[in-house]
Amino acid sequence: MIPRYTPSEIEPKWQEKWAADQLHKVTEDTSRPKWYALTMFPYTSGDLHIGHWYAMAPSDVHARFKRMQGYNVLHPMGFDAFGLPAENAAIKRGIHPLTWTMQNVENMRRQLKSIGACYDWSREVVTCLPEYYRWTQWLFLKLLEGGLAYRAKAPVNWCPNCQTVLANEQVIEGVRCERCDTAVTREDREQWFFRITRYADELADHSRIEWPERIGIMQKNWIGRSDGVEISFGLDRSGVEEKEIRVFTTRPDTVFGVTFLVLAPEHPLVAKLTSPERKTQVEEYIAASRRQTEIERLSTEKEKTGTFIGAYVINKLSGERIPLWIGDYVLLSYGTGAVMGVPAHDSRDFDFAKRFGMPIRVVVAPPGWSGEELETAHIEPGTMVNSSQFDGLPSESGKEAIADFMEKKGYGKRVVSYHLRDWLISRQRYWGAPIPVVYCNACGIVPVPETDLPVLLPADADFRPTGESPLLYCRSFVNTSCPRCKGPARRETDTMDTFMCSSWYFLRYASPGYDRGPFDAKALDYWLPVDQYTGGAEHAVMHLLYARFFIKAIRDLGLVPFGEPFTRLFNQGIIVAQKHKMSKSRGNVVNPDSYVSELGADTVRAYLMFIGPWEQGGEWDDRGINGMSRWLNRVWHLVLQGQETALPGVAPDQGAARELRHRTHKTIKKVTEDLGKFRYNTMLACLMEFSNHLGKVLAEGYADAQSWREASDALLLLLAPTAPHLAEELWDRTGHAYSIHQQHLPQWDEELAAEEQITFVIQINGKVRDKVMVPASISEAEARDLALSQPRVKAFLEGKQLASVVYVPQKLVNLVVK
RNA sequence: GCCGAGGUGGCGGAACUGGCAGACGCAACGGACUUAAAAUCCGUUGGACCUAACGGUCCGUGUGGGUUCGACUCCCACCCUCGGCACCA
Incomplete structure (x- = not known):
């Protein structure tokens, strides 16, 4: 009599045994090749929803697959635990962020364990604990020492709701807070920055990593390198010491078409250059543009605005006198904060010129152009006209010719501009790692000595957001003495962006308990870099870019021997419910716990992988999961039925026996290949076909005991990464030694796998x-x-x-x- | 607007390098088992048409064109969905 398949009994049973046996604990072992399989650690927001499972389960399957291929696999898990949501929850519920966070960690750890993943829990990392953030602070000091961290006053994104500044990457579409969707404002503040821009070109280079192309493109676009020329326009104004205004352009070939110059309203020269009779107008315009939200200002639909400031510059190439305007379509933060207006060949300048009635002079002729007025700006290349000695050149070579000429004459020079800004890491909030710096009236900015780390986050701070860091009001924290002169000093009260914590957590997993540094160099050498990283594409220009920068920075400081943290990256898609992304407000969040207790973790794991290609995501369907549950049931009965059936030593039908062996080997080959490429849906379809065939073989009784055993064992071994509990139980029940997860994947025989x-x-x-x-x-x-x-x-x-x-x-x- | 991914039965999806479109699963329908239902098992299932039947013909992978002996696959133009970026000079 075959017993029922009861996941609710076998799953906890094996999980306990694996934990007791430390089956998933790994150590450095130079006799085997290593494989570092990493999944982005979750933020401690409360519950794991099915989206987390979609990230964790298939990556666990891949780690298990690698282990069964003979690799020594490091597969760790931890928690990204600092950050605003904890603080907001704390404010709302009146409980301390640490309490809230650790409760969530507890619950999420329990849920993660129910997945049956092969995590080495002895390596768990929680970023909000002093034993971790001590080293986050230590690494900050190293960056400061190396000149890669600096403090500066700059216009920054301010979220009035979160009451903190945000990095550019955390501002969606340049206007909204990534966390709360509130419109951000611009404020001038003294803040800490990391010099990520120094690495712009290296970050844009993906040639040494195997990442999805689209992430490379996204990072490249974000970095936004553009090669151009900074052109000097002559300024001659009594009482003004500046003798030029520089503009950045990628189109030096259009310099003879300049009919006006536009400065950003905040440009420092505006006040100096505005003529007395334009003063009122100009001041009004500046005030108006300040009043606008970033949303209004950056709207591309909005009509261009601006005003003449009553001053002129000289186009050194043509000798022409060019009027100076200000307009809010020019951004102070990009290039030089000033642009040359070439209406004929730039659509924004075209709109501006139309609006204010300025001349539109064609200098790059469109094909077949015979002097008529343009309807729209002609942006494409063409033949240069009205450009003195450059007439007749194709504009593409004209670009170079003019750039050469300007460099020779000293009218300008080739420069590279980037969209990427330095990474702003200060946050005016409580729940983060304190920036380990002290301000002394005598000595200025003084780093906290390494031996005084960690700078502990005081437990008793009043963490209501006020726009200033809550730590500012915690006198026992702020008041300190200068490490250098021992005089009175005050601590930095801002905390670090949590992306700083997640920029190095994968290093900590190599030696989590190490207390003489952030990591033990020997363990690091063995495990790093990460061989396979998996996670959502939403981190393309945040976490993934920051972490790459961070590793390059500490490589240059001599701390790590490699420059790319993640050799391979895979982005899973998004799992949706009822055609929509899951969200609490929509009420379509699928909680995995009830499915696990009803159908089992193996079923949930396998179903998630069967929905569709992992990188494309898919739709959760309550009915669909039943099919997976049925199939695992069939496998259960099939394997045990085969075990009970007395099969003959010699097959009654040689052809059928050969067919069985052929199918077995074909399946091993296909499943192995699919697992290697994350093609889980077809991998499972192949196993289903195989089990369907085995069902027929058993019903018709034409297999011999040996071929059957080969087939049945292969089925279990191939299923082990996906359904670890079921496979272990059946492995045990078919008389094999514990544990299936320490077995090697079966090898296929090319000849048997080939079609006859x-x-x-x-x-x-x-x-x-x-x-x-x-x-x-x-x-x-x-x-x-x-x-x-x-x-x-x-x-x-x-x-x-x-x-x-x-x-x-x-x-x-x-x-x-x- | 720009960049990227995608569009295949009632649904999720498969199809290696241009070579049997729809694997595998869901749902549905029919049957077996059952007092009955659930569960399970067996079978049918892209559309239209021809045939008493066995079987066969035509159409069919977002739209329109092209290349080819042959196109879901390659090329050109376009439509739609999703993701990212967006006054970056």
């Missing part, structure tokens, strides 16, 4: 007219003769001329007739 018989297709004029089973070794002549001798083919060829025969080995012949 193939379905050969006979086409006439490209249409399938007949199919015949033939040996795979069939030759062209045989195939052709066979095709022509088929009765159906003969009937089709009746009264027609055979024009040619196309032969595709192992596939088909196509008879072309007239």
Whole structure:
């Protein structure tokens, strides 16, 4: 009698045994190749929803697959625990962020354990604990020492709701807070920055990593390198010491088409250059543009605005006098904060010129142009006209010629501009790692000595957001003495962006308890870099860019021997419910816990992988998961039924036995290949086909004991990464030694896996007219003769001329007739 | 607007390098088992048409064109969905 498949009993049983045996604990072992399989650690927001499972379960399958291929696999898990949500929850519920966070960690750890993943929990990392953030602070000091961290006053994104500044990457579409969707404002503040821009070109280079192309493109776009020329326009104004205004352009070929210059309203020269009679107008305009939200200001639909400031500059190439304007479509933060207006060849300048009635002079002629007015700006290349000695040049080479000329004359120089800004890491909030710096009236900015780390986050701070860091009001924290002169000093009260914590957590996993540094160099050398990183694409220009920068920075400080943290990256898609992204407000969040207790973790794991290609995501369907549960049930009964059945030593049907072995080896091959490429849906489809065949074999009783055993064992081994509990239980029940997860994947025999018989297709004029089973070794002549001798083919060829025969080995012949 | 991914039965999806479109699963329908239902097992299932039946013909992978003996696959133009970026000079 075959017992029922009861995941609710076998899953906890094996989980406990694996934990007790420390089956998933790993250590450095130079006798085996290592594999570092990392999944982005979750933020401690409360509950794991099915989206977390979609990230964790398939990556666990891959880690298990690598382990069964003989790798020494490091597969750790931890928690990203600092950050605003904890603080906001704390304010709302009146509980301390640490309490809230650790409760969530507790619950999420329990949920993660129910997944049955092979995490080495002894390496768990929680970023909000002093034993971790001590080293976050230590690394900050190293960056400061190396000149990669600096303090500066700059216009920054301010979220009035979160009451903190945000990095550019955390501002969606340049206008909204990533966390709370509130419109951000611009404020001038003294803040800490990391010099990520120094690494712009290296970050744009993905040639040494195997990442999805689209992430590379996203990072490249974000970095936004543009090669251009900084052109000097002459300024001659009594009482003004500046003798030029520099503009950045990628189109030096259009410099003879400049009919005006526009400065950003905040440009420092505006006040100096505005003529007395334009003063009122200009001041009004500046005030108006300050009043606007970033949303209004950056709207591309908005009509261009601006005003003349009553001053002129000289175009050094043409000698022309050019009026100076201000306009809020020019951004102070990009290039030089000033642009040359070339309305004929730039659509923004075109709009501006139309609005204010300025001349539009064509200097790059569109094909077939004969002097008529343009309807829109001509942005494409063309032939240069109205450009003095450069007339007649194709604009592409004109670009170079003018750049050369300007460099020679000292009118300008080639420069590179980036969209990427330095990474702003200060946050005016409580729940983060304190920035380990002290301000002393005598000594200025003084780093906290390494031996005084960690700078502990005081437990008793009043963490209501006020726009200033809550730590500012915690006198016992703020008041300190200068480490250098021992005089009175005050601590930095801002905390670090949490992306700083997640920029190095994967290093900590290599030696989590290490207390003489952030990591033990020996362990680091063995495990790092991460071989396979998996996670959502939403981190493309945040976490993934920051972490790459961070590693390059500490590489240059001599702390790590590599420059890329994640050799391979895979981005899973998004799992949706009822066609929509899951969200609490929509009420379509799928909680995995009830499915786990009803159907089992193995079913949930397998179902998530079966929905569709992992990188494309898919739709959670309550009915669909039943099919997976049924299949695992069938596997259960099939394997145990085979175990109970007394199969003959010699197969009653040799052909059928050979077919079984063929299918076994074909399946091993396909499943192994699919697992390696994260093609889980087809991997499972293949295993289903295989088990369907095994069902038939068993029902019809034509297998011998040995071939059956081979097939049944292969099925379990191939299923082990996906359904670890079921596979372990059946492995045990079929008399194998514990544990299936310490076994090697079965090897396939190419000869057995290859098809002996193939379905050969006979086409006439490209249409399938007949199919015949033939040996795979069939030759062209045989195939052709066979095709022509088929009765159906003969009937089709009746009264027609055979024009040619196309032969595709192992596939088909196509008879072309007239 | 720009960049990227995608569009295949009632649904999720498969199809290696241009060679049998729809694997595998869900749902649905029919049958077996059952007093009955659930569960389970067996079968049918892209559309239209021809045939008493066996079987066969035509159409069909977002739209329109092209290349080819042959196109879901390659090329050109376009439509739609999703993701990212967006006054970056």
